[in-house]
Amino acid sequence: MRKINGNRVVLPLVCVVLGFMIAFSYNLTKEGEGAGKDKAWDQEYELRQQLIEQEKQNRELQKELLQKQENVSQIEKDLAQEKQLFFNLAKETEKYRMFLGKVKVKGSGLQVTLEDGTDMESEANVNNYLVHEQHVFKVVNELYISGAEAVSINGQRLNHDSYIICNGPVITIDGHQHPAPFIISAIGDPEVLGASLDLPGGIKEQLVNENIIFTVEKQKNIIFDPIIGG
DSSP: OOOOOOHHHHHHHHHHHHHHHHHHHHHHHHHHHHHHHHHHHHHHHHHHHHHHHHHHHHHHHHHHHHHHHHHHHOOOOOOOHHHHHHHHHEEEEEEEHHHTTTTTEEEEEEEEEEEEOOOOOOSSOOGSSSSOOOHHHHHHHHHHTOSSSSEEETTTTTTTTOOOEEEEEEETTEEEEEEESSEEESOOOOHHHHHHTTTTTTTTHHHHHHEEEEEEHHHHHHHEEOTOOO
């Protein structure tokens, strides 16, 4: 009977075990790589979904922001309109106060002087050479129409319900008598006021034709105090 050599038996066994271990390790590594790829793909998919969701939220927030910006813009427009409205109301109120004589007014303007005519013929009617209330009315109305902010006659400021009555050589303004010459002062643009009086066929020409001495002077600083008790 032959004796079995131990080295010949162990070596094949070692090769078998080693081959098994290599095969097992390869399969394990392959499975690990596959699992790693699957896990990486899952993570990438999840990140993409999160990114898509974030972009969707961003679009919604952007729409909301645009809407709020439109609302703010509309509010600003409304506030601007209200501001302009209040400014216009304040301006109109100030204008009415000036017209009513409730506030002090100063500025440039015109001074119109109306005097009785002097070139009277011997047989002429004296009344045809005197300044009457209608002459004063014409000048005052023309000044107001041309934009005068305030008007006075012989230093007496007129208001919205002033009345003028002629009584011989004098006129009565709100109960106060004033003799000629009548000095009518008006605050406003002197160029505009002067041009309106000096139109061909206008107030100045009419009064001169009615024997009234009509003079106009520009004034840089006219001051009207408020009407006491007006």
